[in-house]
Amino acid sequence: MMAGIYGALNGGKVTIFEKNDRVGKKLAITGKGRCNVTNDCSNEEFLKNVISNPKFLYASISNFSTEDTKAFFEGLGVPLKTERGRRVFPVSDKAMDIVLALKKAVLDYGCEIKNEKVISLLTKENKVSGIKTSRGVYEFDSVILATGGVSYPLTGSDGDGFRIAGENGIEVTPLIPSLVPLETVEDTAEIMGVSLKNVTLKIKDNQKNKIIFEEMGEMLFTHFGISGPLVLSASCHLSSIEKGKYTAYVDFKPALDEKTLDARLLSDFSKQLNKDFQNCLGGLLPSKIIPFVVAKTNIPPTTKVNAITKEQRQALLSTLKGLSLEIKSFRPIKEAIVTRGGVSVKEIVPSTMESKKIKGLYFAGEIIDVDAYTGGYNLQIAFSTGALAGTSASQ
Ligand SMILES: Cc1cc2nc3c(=O)[nH]c(=O)nc-3n(C[C@H](O)[C@H](O)[C@H](O)COP(=O)(O)OP(=O)(O)OC[C@H]3O[C@@H](n4cnc5c(N)ncnc54)[C@H](O)[C@@H]3O)c2cc1C
Structure with missing residues (x-):
């Protein structure tokens, strides 16, 4: 026109x-x-x-x-x-x-x-x-x-x-496709609809051992993987996707460095010592995503908070600062912007x-x-x- x-x-x-x-x-x-x-x-x-x-x-x-x-x-x-x-x-x-x-x-x-x-x-x-x-x-x-x-x-x-x-x-x-949602190896069907604001998404090219995208903003989990503004922007930086080539990392708390977040965890834990681990993250994460995050930490969900070791707390910290998702493929080109x-x-x-x-x-x-x-x-x-x-x- x-x-x-x-x-x-x-x-x-x-x-x-x-x-x-x-x-x-x-x-x-x-x-x-x-x-x-x-x-x-x-x-x-x-x-x-x-x-x-x-x-x-x-x-x-x-x-x-x-x-x-x-x-x-x-x-x-x-x-x-x-x-x-x-x-x-x-x-x-x-x-x-x-x-x-x-x-x-x-x-x-x-x-x-x-x-x-x-x-x-x-x-x-x-x-x-x-x-x-x-x-x-x-x-x-x-x-x-x-x-x-x-x-x-x-x-x-x-x-x-x-x-x-x-x-x-x-x-x-x-x-x-460019500006397109991404499919992940991890099954995200259970957390479909969870929308995250003010998170940082990083994409690592594992073959080049290099971070190729890092931005703060909004993203969303879907039945096939991840979508939303951050993910669409990230997709432009990916070339052909092969098994194991790209890993996405979600930092749920980009405003807090590891030390500050660890202090926050210790403080949260001290108030809930007799609770199960899976029930103590409500103050940090949307409830629907907690089982997914807990599984990523490899800490048994029913572990009592007072029994969590320093190593386990470190594993949780690493997951909160960089939940990893392996990128499987682009969504089909017909869904691209x-x-x-x-x-x-x-x-x-x-x-x-x-x-x-x-x-x-x-x-x-x-x-x-x-x-x-x-x-x-x-x-x-x-x-x-x-x-x-x-x-x-x-x-
Ligand atoms: C969901 C979505 C949201 C988007 N939002 C934005 C946005 O907010 N801002 C932004 O900058 N970009 C946005 N884009 C991208 C933007 O819409 C496109 O880049 C832009 O429309 C391209 O314009 P175009 O005229 O080249 O092609 P099109 O807008 O695709 O128009 C091509 C036209 O050619 C016609 N046509 C095709 N083949 C033939 C044929 N053989 N004979 C006769 N007619 C034919 C088609 O019917 C169509 O009407 C968005 C895209 C999508 C899919």
Whole structure:
């Protein structure tokens, strides 16, 4: 839609082909229905938050920045607000306001919307001549492929664009999930639904013997393993997952160093000397997770608190400061927030978004091999590359 608007603004006669019966189906579910439309940051900060191929985006973010996104939507009558982490949302907290504003702008600028599925690209001597859709053949001087990734395929982004690019000899790098929940070897079904706030999650690459992610925030246990904001962010740092390669460590008490936490344990224990070990952690942990943590300490749950040895207390301390979970796999790509991989950036001119192989063919959005952290950066990628592709295509 952004590509269409900028194509029309620059004098192009634009038709948007959308295979769904309405535009912006994925956009409508972003940010849990609130749409984190961009991030209130500088171009440099934006590029730091792009994980794959940030340099490729230099020209497009310079041409259409996060400031431009904010001005664009406020200009369309959607007031915005900035929340924690500089995340920008509509004041109404309704993603639909963003979808409807974009759609209105598309129509106001004279673009036509056709609800047809694009089947293939038509070319003559390595130049675009049109497209074939489910309903017929259309002639065009330029075509912008903005079909998204392969995650949440029910929204319409099911990978057609990758097939079309591939059929035209354009390299598509392997598609893997990013911003995705993680499955663990440990069975977490019993603690499903436990949500943790202000914990630190670390991920260790055991092959490199290196911590590759460490952040404080919120996470959640599910029937398959772990999810929530911290886990989605961590997932971006994992490459192919093999048995034993990655271990996650949850620090339940990041604000307390081991010595302080040990003093706290001693104090808690002294008040409950005759209780079973499994019944003395209520002040430290959500009750549902206690049996899971107790099992990890290897201390028999019915051990009396007054019988806990120094070594056992040390084992508990280590578990509280770093509950270990072995990562088994990513959840399937259809559950990912974004797709990593896509049309190779080597195939695209970064200052125009045009294909290097086929004249008149442009790319915009998640179809390109770029992806970023959560925080509004992925939509900003779509808006920046869309605005640039639209402008270039119409010229
Ligand atoms: C649950 C969820 C929440 C998210 N929340 C955020 C957030 O808050 N902030 C953020 O920055 N990012 C968020 N993202 C990521 C963001 O939504 C995407 O990166 C962004 O939508 C990509 O835009 P796009 O235009 O490239 O692709 P899409 O939004 O996927 O749009 C592609 C469109 O192309 C259509 N299409 C596909 N194939 C064809 C075809 N053959 N013919 C015709 N039409 C076709 C599809 O139907 C679809 O409408 C979220 C993603 C998900 C899944």
